[in-house]
Amino acid sequence: MSLSQSDFAFVSTLVRREAAIVLAPGKEYLVEARLIPVARQVGAGSVAEFLANLQRKPNPADQRRIIDALTTNETSWFRDREPFTALTDVVLPDLVKNRASQRRLRLWSAASSSGQEAYSLAITLQEALPTGWGYEIMGSDISTEMIKRAEAAEYSQVEVNRGLPATQLVQYFERVGAHWRIAPHLRRNVSFKHMNLTAPLPAIPPFDVIFLRNVLIYFDVATKKSVLRNVARLLRPDGWLFLGAAETTIGIDDNYERVAAGRTSAYRVRSAVPAGAVRKG
Amino acid sequence: MVIDDSRAMRMILKRIVAKLNFEAIEAGDGQEALDLLATMTEVPELALIDWNMPNMNGLEFVTKVRAEPRLREMTLVMVTTESEQSQIVRALAAGAHEYVIKPFTEGAMIEKLALLGLVPTGANS
Amino acid sequence: MSVETVVSEGDLAEMVEQVWVSYLDPEGVSPLLVTGDDGQATEVHSTVSITGSWHGHLVYACSLKAARRSAAAFLAMEEDEVSQEDISDVLGELANIVGGNVKAMLPAGCFLSLPTVVLAPDTASYYPAAERISGLYGLWDAEPVSISMWQSVKQQEATA
Numbered sequence: 004m005s006l007s008q009s010d011f012a013f014v015s016t017l018v019r020r021e022a023a024i025v026l027a028p029g030k031e032y033l034v035e036a037r038l039i040p041v042a043r044q045v046g047a048g049s050v051a052e053f054l055a056n057l058q059r060k061p062n063p064a065d066q067r068r069i070i071d072a073l074t075t076n077e078t079s080w081f082r083d084r085e086p087f088t089a090l091t092d093v094v095l096p097d098l099v100k101n102r103a104s105q106r107r108l109r110l111w112s113a114a115s116s117s118g119q120e121a122y123s124l125a126i127t128l129q130e131a132l133p134t135g136w137g138y139e140i141m142g143s144d145i146s147t148e149m150i151k152r153a154e155a156a157e158y159s160q161v162e163v164n165r166g167l168p169a170t171q172l173v174q175y176f177e178r179v180g181a182h183w184r185i186a187p188h189l190r191r192n193v194s195f196k197h198m199n200l201t202a203p204l205p206a207i208p209p210f211d212v213i214f215l216r217n218v219l220i221y222f223d224v225a226t227k228k229s230v231l232r233n234v235a236r237l238l239r240p241d242g243w244l245f246l247g248a249a250e251t252t253i254g255i256d257d258n259y260e261r262v263a264a265g266r267t268s269a270y271r272v273r274s275a276v277p278a279g280a281v282r283k284g
Numbered sequence: 285m286v287i288d289d290s291r292a293m294r295m296i297l298k299r300i301v302a303k304l305n306f307e308a309i310e311a312g313d314g315q316e317a318l319d320l321l322a323t324m325t326e327v328p329e330l331a332l333i334d335w336n337m338p339n340m341n342g343l344e345f346v347t348k349v350r351a352e353p354r355l356r357e358m359t360l361v362m363v364t365t366e367s368e369q370s371q372i373v374r375a376l377a378a379g380a381h382e383y384v385i386k387p388f389t390e391g392a393m394i395e396k397l398a399l400l401g402l403v404p405t406g407a408n409s
Numbered sequence: 410m411s412v413e414t415v416v417s418e419g420d421l422a423e424m425v426e427q428v429w430v431s432y433l434d435p436e437g438v439s440p441l442l443v444t445g446d447d448g449q450a451t452e453v454h455s456t457v458s459i460t461g462s463w464h465g466h467l468v469y470a471c472s473l474k475a476a477r478r479s480a481a482a483f484l485a486m487e488e489d490e491v492s493q494e495d496i497s498d499v500l501g502e503l504a505n506i507v508g509g510n511v512k513a514m515l516p517a518g519c520f521l522s523l524p525t526v527v528l529a530p531d532t533a534s535y536y537p538a539a540e541r542i543s544g545l546y547g548l549w550d551a552e553p554v555s556i557s558m559w560q561s562v563k564q565q566e567a568t569a
Binding site: 289290291292293295296299336338364365366367368370386387388389390 | 427430431432480484501508512513517
């Protein structure tokens with residue numbers, strides 16, 4: 004049994020419109036697998052029946068459920084490793100120099116999903132920042148379900164196996180029944196907000212480091228442009244933006260420049276050369 | 285080297301490390317593994333070690349290996365259902381380099397081996 | 410504290426999900442559908458016993474077809490290549506994995522036995538001296554699979 008072409012088209016259009024996510028053809032089985040629990044949850048006999056009902060009588064709650072189910076993705080701790088190494092080796096030493104008077108850093112894990120990236124950032128800062136420094140990390144996601152999960156900070160056995168060194172598991176987690184929960188001293192520094200990156204972003208203080216990884220790949224060019232423009236407003240002038248390995252600002256937004264950071268690249272807002280020239284003059 | 289009393293688990297682990305171009309030697313418990321190691325001229329790079337096994341358990345094996353200078357270069361990874369925080373601490377204190385809790389996905393195992401520098405770049409995608 | 414509150418049906422369900430995603434259904438397309446039918450007939454029973462501060466058994470039971478399918482998925486083989494030994498090994502390891510995780514949720518000081526796998530029809534009464542305290546019953550591609558926890562009756566009386 005596989006999703007019909009028209010049902011797949013309906014779901015694709017919905018997630019493209021609401022979450023700006025492009026579902027490639029060939030992902031029918033994946034869509035169906037993700038929607039089976041949703042259909043069951045709302046009491047529909049099958050995914051086809053659930054989608055038929057929704058097309059006949061649209062309702063925002065079920066649309067939200069579909070988006071939540073399809074924007075869920077598997078996350079590892081310290082995913083891709085290199086950006087975290089670059090943070091420790093290159094970015095933090097630079098920021099520690101620049102923020103010597105504040106002794107406080109703000110980081111944003113955009114599209115934080117179930118929270119692994121945000122807490123991985125917390126572990127990195129916990130280990131790399133000099134004594135006496137503080138930090139806060141904000142995670143954001145379009146899925147309210149994911150926000151709840153990230154705030155609960157509880158992970159299954161299978162999830163804590165993924166990319167997390169055992170020494171850090173025993174140091175930063177505590178076992179709670181069948182789960183592992185992030186220790187309070189880390190949780191204290193991490194918060195989560197519901198946010199749609201393609202809509203105008205709320206007025207919040209800017210960040211020193213933004214992780215926006217494996218998000219742009221889901222968007223079309225116009226949406227990529229608007230997301231990058233929104234994000235630039237929330238990045239401090241000397242801040243650092245990390246994208247996924249397959250993503251870039253090049254050819255999309257010229258306000259950013261790519262810079263080497265350890266064995267990977269990061270993006271920084273181009274220094275305002277004309278402004279500097281004016282000051283000099 | 286894959287040390288587990290379950291043949292099914294040894295097969296899974298062998299299949300995973302084969303993808304990373306490791307040739308695996310099997311042992312059904314810690315004693316058998318030590319006996320095998322004693323006969324080998326070339327020490328394996330990696331040992332994946334179950335905890336609960338007959339004759340000699342994995343923790344005892346780790347302790348014995350750590351005390352043996354000839355085996356110092358071997359990377360030791362516990363792969364076990366023992367999942368209490370105190371047990372993980374015990375294994376790390378005894379000298380295990382990493383700890384994978386069963387059940388694990390293939391991706392998780394490869395990520396753990398990558399942490400130990402045992403995965404050539406690009407091999408885990 | 411009673412064990413029922415320590416290892417609930419929800420906990421068993423979560424372990425099942427983890428075993429499925431790790432070995433039996435990595436793509437996430439064929440989950441175990443919970444029916445709650447504790448009278449379903451099963452033909453293969455894999456048991457690990459827990460002793461120490463808690464006494465009892467964890468039983469992984471399923472039809473022969475589900476057992477064959479489990480072994481094929483676990484060992485990356487075709488179903489018709491699976492031998493009796495493969496079934497026995499894989500079912501034993503599945504009970505061992507769930508049992509080990511259950512043990513971590515019990516009071517400290519418990520030990521796990523090696524698994525015992527029996528390929529014979531049976532119904533609910535595996536352990537005359539034990540009582541079922543929690544269980545998860547469902548269908549996997551229309552084949553019965555269950556995981557249940559049995560506590561030694563003697564210990565129940567002692568702690569009651």
